Amino acid sequence: MTTDLILGTAGHIDHGKTALVKALTGVDTDRLPEEKLRGITIELGFAQLVLGDCRLGIVDVPGHERFVRNMLAGATGIDLALLAVAADDSVKPQTREHLEILRLLNLKEGVIAVTKCDLPDPGWLELVEEEVRELVKGTFLESAPIVQTSVLTGQGLNELREALSAAAIRAARDAGRRRQGGPFRMAVDRSFTIAGHGTVVTGSVASGQVRVGDELVLEPSGASVRVRGLQNHETPTDELHRGQRAAINLAGVRHDEIGRGQELATPGHLAASRLLGVQLNLLKSAERPLKNRAHVRCHLGTAELLATVVLLDRDRLAPGEAAPAQLFLSEPAVAVWGQPLVVRSESPMETIGGGVVLDPHPPKLARDDEDALAQLTKLASAEPIERASAAVYFLGLGDWKPGDLSRSAGVDETEETVAELLRRGEIQELPLSPTRKLRVHRLVLEQLYGRIETLLDKEHQKFPLRAMLDRAPLAARLGYLGSDVLVEAILAAMQRAGRLKATERGVALPGRGPQLTNSEQRLVAQIIETYRAAGFQPPTVEELRAQTAKNQQAVPQLVALAAAEGHLIEAAPGLYLHAENERKLRETLAEPLAAESGLTVSQIRELLGISRKHAVPWCEYLDGIGFTRREGDLRRLAAQPAAGPVANS
Ligand SMILES: Nc1nc2c(ncn2[C@@H]2O[C@H](COP(=O)(O)OP(=O)(O)OP(=O)(O)O)[C@@H](O)[C@H]2O)c(=O)[nH]1
Ligand SMILES: [Mg+2]
Numbered sequence: 019m020t021t022d023l024i025l026g027t028a029g030h031i032d033h034g035k036t037a038l039v040k041a042l043t044g045v046d047t048d049r050l051p052e053e054k055l056r057g058i059t060i061e062l063g064f065a066q067l068v069l070g071d072c073r074l075g076i077v078d079v080p081g082h083e084r085f086v087r088n089m090l091a092g093a094t095g096i097d098l099a100l101l102a103v104a105a106d107d108s109v110k111p112q113t114r115e116h117l118e119i120l121r122l123l124n125l126k127e128g129v130i131a132v133t134k135c136d137l138p139d140p141g142w143l144e145l146v147e148e149e150v151r152e153l154v155k156g157t158f159l160e161s162a163p164i165v166q167t168s169v170l171t172g173q174g175l176n177e178l179r180e181a182l183s184a185a186a187i188r189a190a191r192d193a194g195r196r197r198q199g200g201p202f203r204m205a206v207d208r209s210f211t212i213a214g215h216g217t218v219v220t221g222s223v224a225s226g227q228v229r230v231g232d233e234l235v236l237e238p239s240g241a242s243v244r245v246r247g248l249q250n251h252e253t254p255t256d257e258l259h260r261g262q263r264a265a266i267n268l269a270g271v272r273h274d275e276i277g278r279g280q281e282l283a284t285p286g287h288l289a290a291s292r293l294l295g296v297q298l299n300l301l302k303s304a305e306r307p308l309k310n311r312a313h314v315r316c317h318l319g320t321a322e323l324l325a326t327v328v329l330l331d332r333d334r335l336a337p338g339e340a341a342p343a344q345l346f347l348s349e350p351a352v353a354v355w356g357q358p359l360v361v362r363s364e365s366p367m368e369t370i371g372g373g374v375v376l377d378p379h380p381p382k383l384a385r386d387d388e389d390a391l392a393q394l395t396k397l398a399s400a401e402p403i404e405r406a407s408a409a410v411y412f413l414g415l416g417d418w419k420p421g422d423l424s425r426s427a428g429v430d431e432t433e434e435t436v437a438e439l440l441r442r443g444e445i446q447e448l449p450l451s452p453t454r455k456l457r458v459h460r461l462v463l464e465q466l467y468g469r470i471e472t473l474l475d476k477e478h479q480k481f482p483l484r485a486m487l488d489r490a491p492l493a494a495r496l497g498y499l500g501s502d503v504l505v506e507a508i509l510a511a512m513q514r515a516g517r518l519k520a521t522e523r524g525v526a527l528p529g530r531g532p533q534l535t536n537s538e539q540r541l542v543a544q545i546i547e548t549y550r551a552a553g554f555q556p557p558t559v560e561e562l563r564a565q566t567a568k569n570q571q572a573v574p575q576l577v578a579l580a581a582a583e584g585h586l587i588e589a590a591p592g593l594y595l596h597a598e599n600e601r602k603l604r605e606t607l608a609e610p611l612a613a614e615s616g617l618t619v620s621q622i623r624e625l626l627g628i629s630r631k632h633a634v635p636w637c638e639y640l641d642g643i644g645f646t647r648r649e650g651d652l653r654r655l656a657a658q659p660a661a662g663p664v665a666n667s
Contacts (some may be wrong), residue, residue: 019407020554021190022261024222025067025074025182026096028089028116031058031081033104034133034169038526039078040346041169042179043067047078047344058082062092062207063433064220064263064575066251071181072186075222075251081112086369090360091207091278093119095222097261098189098210099128100182101159105166106137108146109153115369118301121157122372124358127189128159129181136168142222195578200424202226202234203354206280211273215247219276220265226284227259228266236271237281238350239292243270251654275467281352287425288378290350295377295412296359298327298397299340304370307334310385314370316345317360324348330385330394335371342376344383353378355397355405355428366582374398377412402429406436407444411459415466415499418457456507467512470496471527474518478530485531485582486524493619521584532579541569542576546585549596554603554628554636559592564634589639604645608655616652 027035036059040046047063048054063078077096079089093099099120103113120128132146147164154160163181167174204221213219228234232245248255249266258264266282269335281288300308308314310333316325325345333339353359360372376397383390396408409427410418420432427433436457439445446463448456473495477487489509496505509525512518519526534542549556557565563573577594580586586594595603603626610625611617617625623633637653640646646653 019030020071021186022075022259023097023189024075024077024261024263025098025100025102025186026077026093026120027079028093028120029081029102029606030104030107030110030112030116030320031083033102033107033110033113034131034167035059035083035100035102036063036078037169038100038102038131038133038167038178038181039063039076041074041172041175043166047076060085060088062088064251066263067182072183072190072555073262074182074186077222077263079116081116081447083112083367086112086115086362086367086414087317087322088466089116090119090317090322091205093123094205094319095207095224096123096125096184097127097192098185099125099159101128101130101154101162102133103130103146103150105132105135105143105146114303117153117157117159118303118369119372122358122360122369126158127185127193128162129178129185130154130159130162130164130506131167131174131178132164133167133169136170143526146529150172153272181374200226200505201284202232203281203283203287204228204266205321205396206276206282207278209273209276209278212267215267217268217271217273218274219268220263221282223258223262223264224261224319225261227257228264228282229257233285234282234607235285235288236276236547237283237288237352239280240290241271241275242285243268243282245269246572255493279319279323281319283352288352289425290352291379292347292350293380293382294345294347294351294353294359294375294650295380295383295397296343296345296375297340298329298335298343298345298361298371298373298611300335300337300340301369301373304337307336308370309334313364315362316347316365317362318351318357318375321351323351327361328385330383330387330391340373342391343373344380351498354425355409358513377409380412389465393461397427402427402431403435403438405429406432407439407459408437409591410445410457411461413459415456415458415504427487448504448511450503450507456504463508463511466508467515467517470508470512473516474525474527474530478527484526485579486521486526486584489520489523489525493524501519518584524582524584529660534576537569538572538576541566541572542580545573545576546580546596549580549594550598551585552596553599554595554626555632556594556596556599559594565607590635593635595636604640607640607646609634609656611646611653616649616654618651622653 029035036048043065045065047065048059053060059080065076067074067076076091079092165174165178165181167178203225204223206219207221209219230245230248234243236243246269249265250258250259250262310329312327314325316323325347328344329344332341357375363370393408393411396404399405405427406423406429409423420436423429423432444460445457446460448458493505499505509520513520559574559577563570566573581588587597587600589595619633619637641648644656647656
């Protein structure tokens with residue numbers, strides 16, 4: 019089976035990268051007139067090299083220090099590197115910088131070519147090899163083969179092919195694990211128009227596959243585009259996949275709307291953000307520490323963005339150190355968990371560090387937020403379940419699907435992982451409706467409950483004699499959550515957890531409100547029971563007081579308390595119904611009231627089996643809440659009966 023991989027060149031200017039690609043493939047990748055004139059590479063060049071079962075799409079990059087940004091755009095999608103060091107020049111600044119960039123991009127495989135070996139004497143060659151070995155010590159190229167080559171004499175070219183082939187086989191094992199399937203994603207490194215065809219973009223396919231006719235989105239704008247045609251190294255094809263160079267002819271987008279830095283992806287795979295959560299490291303070779311709020315250039319995929327670095331756990335990052343940070347980008351960008359990035363300084367323009375994306379779509383974090391920092395550390399864990407838990411924490415009260423965890427936590431078995439987190443109680447379900455529930459991290463709920471408890475505690479202190487606090491002001495304070503349904507769901511969850519008492523109108527913290535003596539508590543329970551048992555013919559408060567043996571003077575207050583707690587409903591001044599009986603009242607009357615003929619007070623009285631003394635106030639109460647409509651002596655069911663008792667206090 020053929021394996022496709024991308025090979026990128028690297029090395030200082032004039033060190034023979036392009037000449038080597040030409041010697042290996044026959045293709046001169048320096049195409050631009052300016053490149054021909056100056057004898058240097060400026061833009062990325064492309065060629066293909068087939069080595070046994072491996073098909074290598076080659077990206078030839080420029081070595082000039084002014085074009086490192088182009089090198090970065092080419093290096094972003096590569097699987098293995100060919101580092102060229104000229105025998106007559108040895109290790110030079112961009113040899114080092116390109117190597118650092120490849121390390122920051124987390125590259126694992128490569129081959130070193132000492133080029134132009136026809137030039138210096140053999141003794142000098144040994145010195146160059148020594149310098150190269152010293153350079154790559156401790157890097158992914160530490161044990162890479164060093165091949166001496168010359169494109170003039172043909173020296174070492176076969177050996178180089180073999181070395182590349184072996185490196186490709188090793189890289190393929192690693193690449194195979196990386197999303198051969200999965201959603202399609204490609205960072206655009208070039209775009210142009212072809213007469214009669216329209217817009218064409220090129221790039222190295224980072225994951226998944228693409229077919230002619232596919233609908234894709236262009237990120238970060240999210241615009242829909244359709245694949246009209248595909249080519250791989252000038253050859254038309256129906257399908258392209260990870261590890262291949264792709265030229266994609268697009269319908270639905272103008273040439274000037276698309277360019278380097280944008281990405282093409284399967285709809286729903288990526289989500290643009292101006293903020294990234296990262297683990298940032300500063301190279302040992304960086305000249306000075308990186309201060310909090312420093313401005314840098316961030317290279318992510320083929321995009322180059324200005325970014326402000328917010329260091330989350332320190333004020334400055336010393337050379338050689340790594341720390342969690344948030345990058346505030348000048349424009350939205352797309353990323354996935356674990357994606358590498360490179361950071362360069364503005365002046366002098368040089369590579370100073372890099373990092374990996376921990377959260378591609380984070381909320382803004384406060385610098386002293388210990389909880390968030392702990393979760394960010396968990397996102398760097400090798401355990402997918404730990405990362406998934408932390409990713410859900412940062413998703414907060416947002417709506418998400420298990421599949422999103424592939425992007426935000428690098429998790430493959432997303433459904434299973436979510437099920438396990440639910441089982442562990444790390445994630446909890448918040449029902450929003452019978453069919454919709456939000457999955458929220460335990461700590462997010464805990465923080466929210468804490469905030470609500472603090473709000474209610476203040477209210478209880480302000481109104482020590484109130485059994486229940488009004489619900490409306492609390493809901494207003496929680497308005498920032500953005501949805502009444504969500505607020506209700508959170509209060510209901512708190513109630514289920516025994517952390518809140520709630521009625522239709524009121525809320526209270528358990529154990530707060532007026533403190534009753536034991537005998538008062540017994541009496542209030544007895545009063546509530548009396549009202550329940552009395553059905554539609556309850557006593558007036560005055561009658562109840564007269565019936566009570568002990569503590570008579572407390573009766574009116576305790577009745578009011580029971581009403582505030584939602585057990586009783588005050589239908590008329592001094593006349594209460596148990597909440598259950600109030601509901602029964604409406605249920606019993608709804609059907610007969612709906613009849614054509616309506617009901618008179620007498621008929622209602624008979625239906626309920628009660629006297630006029632109660633029938634009249636109940637009828638007036640039902641008119642008042644909009645349940646019934648009065649027409650002369652008749653009452654009818656109102657067109658839209660109220661769903662429940664309405665506040666009349
Ligand atoms: N004698 C000799 N000259 C070489 C060899 N390889 C390349 N050159 C010459 O070195 C010069 C630079 O070669 P390129 O291949 O353009 O170098 P490069 O690394 O691609 O340069 P940039 O892309 O600009 O960074 C050219 O004039 C080549 O002819 C070689 O093996 N022997
Ligand atoms: Mg070149």
